Amino acid sequence: MLVLALNLAITLAEIVGGLISGSLALISDGLHNASDGVAIVIAWIAMKLQAAPRTDRHTFGLGRAQLIAAVINAGTLVAVSIWLFFEAGQRLLSPEPVSGGVMIAVAAIGLVANTLGTFLLREGSENNLNLRAAYLHLLSDAVSSLAVIVGAVAIVLWNVTWVDPVLTFAIGAWVLWESLRILWRAVDQILLAAPEGLAxxxxxxxxxxxxxxxxxxxxxxxxxxxxxxxxxxxxxxxxxxxxxxxxxxxxxxxxxxxxxxxxxxxxxxxxxxxxxxxxxxx
CATH class of the missing domain: 3.30.70.1350 (Cation efflux protein, cytoplasmic domain)
Incomplete structure (x- = not known):
């Protein structure tokens, strides 16, 4: 619940901050955080279902619900990544003024909160695909917040507003890569493939x-x-x-x-x- 509360606070701060500063990178980071909140809720529901006892109908229990949750989480991130690419392309063609100072302040808050959330989920993510999806959500948010800070500093010092959409492309590519990895692994398990690394x-x-x-x-x-x-x-x-x-x-x-x-x-x-x-x- 602490992770979810942190996530909701970051989402509101970054979306509002992005609208005030005119930063697409900040808004994209906020939307990514919003998808993290959904991921955390889905992960929590899947863990509850996994603990449910076996029945005559569900003879293996409901443990594989975590695979469905991982697919939903990763699929959502793929959709977010595609939207980020589109919006970043529009910004490159039609640049808009960006307030670097607001970007730095808001992204710094996001970096601290996402880093804390990442540490809270890290331990359980090693042996649970669904928790790993949620963990990678937060980790990618922390990385993107750091990138936004670096870009904002460049905007303040040299007024290079094209950095904002370029950062958005980079954030989208990172999110897309990690999402496809999770999606592929989850689909493999759904299709009853042999475990990775075991011949x-x-x-x-x-x-x-x-x-x-x-x-x-x-x-x-x-x-x-x-x-x-x-x-x-x-x-x-x-x-x-x-x-x-x-x-x-x-x-x-x-x-x-x-x-x-x-x-x-x-x-x-x-x-x-x-x-x-x-x-x-x-």
Whole structure:
């Protein structure tokens, strides 16, 4: 709630300050801050949903709500970036007077508040894609506030008003790049792609290297939520007692967790003498 309150205060200050000073960069920074407020609210709602218990209908719980939130957050920032590019282009073609002094004062307030908000969200953003989206919102705001201050100093010293739309282009490009990265990663998880940096071929090889395993097929690897990696496979073994298979299952599950941080392995064992209809699927 402290982060949200800081964000709302910055948004009002920068938009009003931008209108008074005539600075598009300051207004763009304020609008970016407004989208941050929305991002923080969405992130909070998604975290509440993630804590909801599993039900017979939502058997995995509602943890993947954070992916929807990340897509909404990043998509909003993409739209804001496109608008900034358009407005900056208009300003370059038709320059307007800008008050550098007001820009410096308001942007300095934004820099302090955004930096504080960034520190408040930093710890939880490392292992949560949705919180990372909100964290990057605030981090990019802090960077853009710093850029606005530098540009405002140039306007005060040399009256180079073209710096304002150029800064707006730079802020928009930074926001767009970070947003597309989050969007791509969230879409990957929605499409049940294998986790970044984890190769399915390596997982197969590890299983095949386990004593007592003849073959492995029908493998799937995906990430349900942050830190919750799922894997399923059919594993072919020689005919043996069920108790022996259970020992092998436990050994494979432990290896998958230690080597690949797989938290939810589902292993179907098949006798070497049987024919599986999905044996041709890797």
């Amino acid at each position: 399915l071929a390596d997982v197969r090889a590890a299983i095949l290297g386990t004593e007592g395993v003849v073959a492995v097929h029908h493998t799937h690897l995906w990430q349900a939520t942050e830190g919750d990696i799922h894997f399923e496979a059919h594993i072919v073994v020689p005919d043996q007692m069920l108790t022996d298979i259970d020992v092998l299952r436990a050994r494979i599950a432990e290896a998958l967790h230690e080597k690949f941080e797989i938290t939810h392995p589902t292993l179907q064992f098949e006798a070497e003498s049987t024919d599986c209809t999905t044996a041709n699927l890797t």
